Each structure stands twice: as C-alpha cells, then as structure tokens.
Amino acid sequence: MAVTGAVLRSAYTQFSRILSAQGLRSGQKEVAGLRCPLTCISVHLRSQQFGGTCGRMFSNSSSSATSSPAAELSTRPEWSLAATNSKDIISNIESKLGSADLGRLFAVVHVGGKQRKVTSEDIIIVEHNFPPTVGDKIRLEKVLMVGSKDFTMVGRPVLSREQVYVEATVVEKTLSHFKTIFNYVKTKGHRKYKLKRNEQTLLVINNIQLRQITS
C-alpha cells in the first residue's frame, strides 16, 4: 500500500547525516582559517540568502536525476561546502554581522550553572547565589551559540567576547516557594524533614548583538 509524503525514517538520523556530510567537515576547516581559533567552528547555513548553492542543499538536483534524494547523501557534490564558494558565503555573513537586518537573534547562554536559549525581551531565572542586585545591567559573557533566521554560529565551546554581546537586567530577587526536603529510611528510625527556600534572581534579556571582529 503506497504511502505518499510520509517520512518513515526518523528525522534525527537524516539530520545527523546532513550534518555529517563530508562537505561540512571540510567547510569547518575553511571557517577556522578565517577567524580566530576560539570562535565558531561551523556556520550552518539555512536559506538561499547567504549563497545560492546553499539553497540547493535541500532541493532536487538536476545533475543526478536518476538517484533518489535519500541515497548517497554524504557524497553528493552540491552538499559539500568545500566545493562551493564557502569563503564568499562566510565573508558575506561577516560583513552583515554589525547590521540590524539580521532580525531577531537567539543565544545559548551559560548562567548560574545552567544553559538557556535566550532572545531579547525574555525572562530567565537564576537560582541560588547571584551577586548582582535589582536594577543592575549585566553582560552575559559565556555565550555558546548565536543564531539568526539564516545562520547559526556555534562556539568552541564559547564564542569570543568581541563577536557577541548579550545584555540583561536584573529585575527581581526573591525567595522560592517552600521546598520540602524529606529523608526517610524505613525500619531504621531515620527521618529528616526540612522546608527550604532558595534565592532566585529574575533576569530580563535586553539585547543580543553580533559585532564584526576588527583584526
């Protein structure tokens, strides 16, 4: 019985195959040559805006008309970034880094022992000890990833300070609700009951900026 349009394989395996395409790995070396070693390892390109060949990554190619889309993924030439004008794509992205027409950016930020995906105007809670008090403007420095609608920059493990700027404001410092800590061991007479409240800090992310490295 024919099934039209259904995706039978899990998308994860497909996606990992796409990422593990030979071209992307050689593309990484190209990127590392263009920037300082501590910054992004791969520039995952999403749409046709930053390079025509990239847009063809997910469309049916005219050259290999006989082969099916899913087969021979890692050896298809148009998926290889090395074969395409990757330097042009990357320099195109770099030239647009400071501009405002990137749209809304997200960042993966490491704060208070946890990593959060964050955009501007959204709220996160940091638990336990966090020195900045209410009203303080903070720069969040540990940024692991920044992405826009068209591209993503992945840090290794963290993006450089000159490239990314994430600002936040401390809006509230409270105590959490009462959390019960109950330790009980049966038949041993061991029971401890405690109510605990921990400090919470509310951060509002003000803006995320990508800046051009002037080197």
Next chain:
Amino acid sequence: MALRIDILLLGSRSHCLGRSPHGKMTGRSIPSDFVKNVLQNGIGRYVCQLQRLTVSFCKSHGDSRGARDFVENHMLDFTKKNPGTVVYLKPRRHRNPRLVAEYLNGRTETLNIRNMPQDEICKWVEHFRTRSGVQVVRLRKQWHTETPSIQGVWSPFTNRDSELNVTEFPDAELSKAISAPTATDRVLAMAREIGVKKHEPLSEKE
C-alpha cells in the same frame, strides 16, 4: 448543611485549590504559575516595585526592640536610597512589630518581625525592596519567552528534500541499503589521518 450545598453548586474542584485530601505538599496541590515580569519591567527602564513600606512597632515592648533600632539607625538611609518608596511608621502599643510591604500591582506582603535584631530586619527590608509584587508560588518553568522559535518550529519535513512530498512509498530507490562509508569506516579513516598506532592483540601470557 448550607456549606455543602454551596460547594456542590460551585463545582468539583473550586474549593480544593491549594489543598490535597491528606494535606501533602505535592506539586499538583500547591498553587503554581509561570514566571511573570510585571509590565515588562527591565526592558526599558527598571522601576522599583515596592510602593509603600509600613513599619508597625510598639514603643515599649521588648519584641519591638529590633524594630525600634532599625527605625533609629537604618530607616533614613533606606528612604534616601529609595525615593520611589514611601515609608510609614506606625507605633501601635501592645502589638507585635510588623513590616507591611505594598506593591505596584496592588498586592501586600506582611512579615512579623518580633524579636528580630535590627540587621535581620534590614535584610528583610532589602528582600521586600527587591521583590516585585508577584505571589510566591511553584514555578512551572524557569524561563518565559514570547518568541520561542526563531528559525521556525521543527517538523519532520524540515531539512528534508521536498521531493519526498510527492514520492510514492514504498520507493525502490529509498529502500536500498545505503552504500556510503559506514560509521566504522569513517572512524578508522579519522584514526589513520591522526596517525593512531594500531594495537597488537595481547598474547595469552599477558
């Protein structure tokens, strides 16, 4: 009798909000809510949410000694640092000293400060200053965003060839085994690149 009828009329769950049958503090029984920022506070300018602080104390009782010390030593500094907050003093005889904090969203928080030393009262006053008026409940998420997706929400058809939409399944080509280098082959190739030495198998003696 009248109470039971009222409960029946209201509906099944409305009278048990925040209460479980055995008095346990489960996540389901205690009130919970999502994270809230009062009127997008930090986005433009930060505004202190504490509108009014009332220190009610007794002039003579020993309970209020800390409160009286706070009023004498620390209260004026607080008022100077926080010009947006109004501080009222309310001497009330033969009553426990209390801190009453009123917030811009209309909510009130009270704290009984009997037998507290003045530095502890200072800490509690600071606590009230840094709070917004939002009720303290179990938070369902430690974050809140109005724009959860920037690159588009994932679906199984994202990053897939759109030709799959018009493919009839089962497809002979797609059903073929993938002849690309396997994961094992690729790892071995990487090892050869790096120059990892091949380990010889251990002999029986070792």
